[in-house]
Amino acid sequence: MNDASRADYRATLNLPATDFPMKAELPKREPARVAWWNEQQIYRRALERNAGAKPWILHDGPPYANGELHMGHFLNMVLKDMFVKIALLEGRAARFVPGWDMHGLPIELETLKHLGVKDFHQIDPLELRAKCKERALYWLERQSSTRERMGVFAEFDRPYRTVDPSFEATIVEALATLAEREQLYRGLRATLWCIHDETALAEAEIEYETKISPSIYVRFRADAAQRAEILARFGYVGEENAPLSVLIWTTTPWTLPANVAIALRADATYGVYRVGDELFIVAEALAEQALGDAFAGAHLLASLPGSALDGARARHPFAQRDSVMVLADYVDLESGTGAVHTAPGHGADDFATGVKYDLPILNPVDASGHFTAEGAPYIGMQVFAANDRIVADLRESGALWRFESYSHSYPHCWRCHQPVIFRATAQWFIAMDQNRLRARAVEAAQGVAFEPEWGRARLVQMLENHPEWCISRQRTWGTPIPAVVCKGCNESLLDPRVARIAAARFREVGADAWWSEPVERFLPEGFHCARCGSTTFEKERNIVDIWFESGVTHLAVLGHDATLPWPSDLVLEGGDQYRGWFRSSIVTAVALEGHAPYRCVVKNGWVNDEQGRPMSKSRGTGIDARDAMATFGADVLRLWSASVEFVDDVRFGPNVVEQVARVYRNIRNRIRFILGNIADLPPEAIVEPAAMLPLDRLACRVTDAFVAEVRERYAAFGIHDAYLAIVAFESEMSGLAFDAWKDPLYSGQRDGARRRSAQSALFYLLRGFLTALAPLLPFTAEEAWQSLPEALRGDRESVFALRFADEHRVSNAADLALWEQLRTLRAQVAASNSPRDFEIAVDLYAGGEQFEALAALDETLREALIVSEVRMHRDPAAQSARLTIGQASGAKCSRCWKFRDLREGDARGAICDDCERAVSALA
Secondary structure: OOHHHHHHOHHHOOOOOOOOOOOOOHHHHHHHHHHHHHHHOHHHHHHHHOOOOOEOOEOOOOOEOOOOOEHHHHHHHHHHHHHHHHHHHOOOEOOOOOEEEOOOHHHHHHHHHHHOOOOHHHOOHHHHHHHHHHHHHHHHHHHHHHHHHOOOOOOOOOOEEOOOHHHHHHHHHHHHHHHHOOOEEEEEEEEEEEOOOOEEEOHHHEEEEEEEEEEEEEEEEOOHHHHHHHHHHHOOOOOOOOOEEEEEEEOOHHHHHHOOEEEEOOOOEEEEEEEOOEEEEEEHHHHHHHHHHHHHHOEEEEEEEHHHHOOOEEEOOOOOOEEEEEEOOOOOOOOOOOEEEEOHHHOHHHHHHHHHHOOOOOOOEOOOOEEOHHHOOOOOOEHHHHHHHHHHHHHHHOOEEEEEEEEEEEEEEOOOOOEOEEEEEEEEEEOOOHHHHHHHHHHHHOOOEEEOOOHHHHHHHHHHOOOOEEOEEOOOOOOEOOOEEEOOOOOEEOOHHHHHHHHHHHHHHOOOHHHHOOHHHHOOOOOOOOOOOOOOEEEOOOEEOHHHHHHOHHHHHOOOOOOOOOOEOEEEEEHHHHOOHHHHHHHHHHHHOOOOOEOEEEEEOOEEOOOOOEOOOOOOOOOEHHHHHHHHOHHHHHHHHHHOOOOOOEEOOHHHHHHHHHHHHHHHHHHHHHHHHHOOOOHHHOOOHHHOOHHHHHHHHHHHHHHHHHHHHHHOOOHHHHHHHHHHHHHHHHHHHHHHHHHHHHHOOOOOHHHHHHHHHHHHHHHHHHHHHOOOOHHHHHHHHHHOOHHHHOOOOOHHHOOHHHHOOOOOHHHHHHHHHHHHHHHHHHOOOOOOHHHEEEEEEEOHHHHHHHHOOOHHHHHHHOOOEEEEEEOOOOOOOEEEEEEOOOEEOOOOOOEEOOEEEEOOEEEOHHHHHHHHHOO
């Protein structure tokens, strides 16, 4: 018969019917799905359904409310959402409160740019704070809607915001407690300082970028008395009258005005070298490098250990003072001269050395990076601009030995990307070793789980190397540090009583009160300066470091009611947060609560372009999350997020997305196949797996194994592994069960037992598949669930009303082995070019338990192999099943195309007995 004959029977076939479209049109349809989720309060209802379960909390690390979300944000936020949805589908009470960091320099700079104000000193602090809050709220709304558009389930109607009065009060209460425990102090230290933004910075706010600096070797000459003493220490008694210099190396000429010492390594050997008519002191290990071309003609006259030079002196190259030689362990023998120029006002190591030796702490540089009167003769010059002038002056005076340009990694401000300096200023610090805080934080980290596991060592390293934490900033937009300054003696005080009064006031009206209300409003009765007894004070104008603000979000959000317990079960952020939020959170938690604020830390990698480069809009490779969703749809992007090993750096771009889109289309088409074939399945006709026909029951057990595997992968944070399992399951079902079921589904009796069994298996498979898929592809999974007949959905109003436990049974190894055997046999049949499929009759040989298992499939074995006939043969000697392929007997049925003994047909063609019964039932 030709194909036209089959077409005549088309009206008698059970053809698929569904309103689930093949074309997804995700950018068009997804926003309506977000609106539907909100209208139906799907997330709230899921939480209510799980209300009796133990809470499971993912605490959100707050993004800055200062711009559009990019694809790095998308990856992070979608991963968080996947784990929240997994917890919901596991039946857990997974409340997720989204958060925003709304204070600090990022928002202040964005606001100043928006206002067109170049200097923040030009605007009244209260006006600037009001404008900053306005901009932060604007960006919060933009980012919130973008996060919802991603398909994120969260309590968007009540997020945590660091700008809220209650949050500002929490920050200040934390400061009060730290002050009570003597964990806070105010001290003069050389801190990282951004001269562009005029504020101190924490180490976590530093990025390292390449900088070209002047590399200079400078003579620190000894006068006659100093020369005599130094040579005596060396034991050199020659008749030399040549000038003697200690040769130092620096890449920051601008710090020379603050030099007061030269650091040497105690255990290094230093030599006096004669070069022409001069004598130089350098470390012997670095002499060739330090002296350069002149080393070839240099003569070593005497040697001694650096420790023997402690306390010796040489003259500053241009200031009218001496520089004393001191000892320091940080002096290395890898570069330079072994004699380190030391300016305690401009370096952390230098400062420590200055304190150790009671050296003067000179800081001749103001907040904007310009030399003050102490920096004469360079007063008024910007420090980096002064480098050339200082080098020229050194050359003119004869103090410059050698000059070259030097490319090196240099600290830059994370926000303005300008090079920073070290500058000695009085700041507020958290003492990392007071009360064993550092050691206790390291101990607490040992009780936390990490993914990847090496994250533990990374966080511990960050804690062990954490400098004293500078928490004060000299800006306007933030939570004020409620410190007061005594007018009698200029002493700064951070009294816990003042802080608690301020916290209570901030909780009432917000932190603007610190700028708008008199200092007396914040002082307890009888408050006086313990140092001088004065009762007259003024307020400090520092704000707290935003890393401290975000570091206490766990206190502001968690532990206030039973549904949001402290600590959180999970935090998930980018790998940079080991030195950022992961670290600041555990430090504050241990200091205030004695424990880590999270049970598990997971990191995600950076999102790069398709060539592995950091994404950049200026290079045309950057893309905002909102734009990407408008182009590709959120679900395709979510599937991309699942397809990558997210703990590593990942690549993103149109070509990458297209590869994932093909996978998405396959998944969608399989869902459409299922929906189309169960559209007429009434609930009362659903067959339980135990009563299904053998192949259908086996497919259910394989589905159970799939769901169990996906759950296991999800529990181990293996989103990528779960993705691979989903792709493999879709392929397996498509390549075996779906093809096998087409015959009974399309040509079987419409309400016959065989078709109802296959439909029931499809429905069972769909529930398991959608449950596994929903965390990754919520829009598509929900669309599929809503495309089911209402009777099949029952009281489960959303796909998120499903539960893994409801869709999972335990599969045994024999079922899975039989499934794999069927796949192997089917592949052998499919490899036949002629005859093909229903033209084939198979002789199948097997022995022992394998024979019994295959024979028990009965007629469904023939369906699985997609042939017209299977003849089973017991072969006790067979180690594994084998088959031979032959031509099927009979003739081709005009309706089902199987080869059968046909009965007399009508004008449409002859059909088999099964088809005759199916057609007759339609009459």
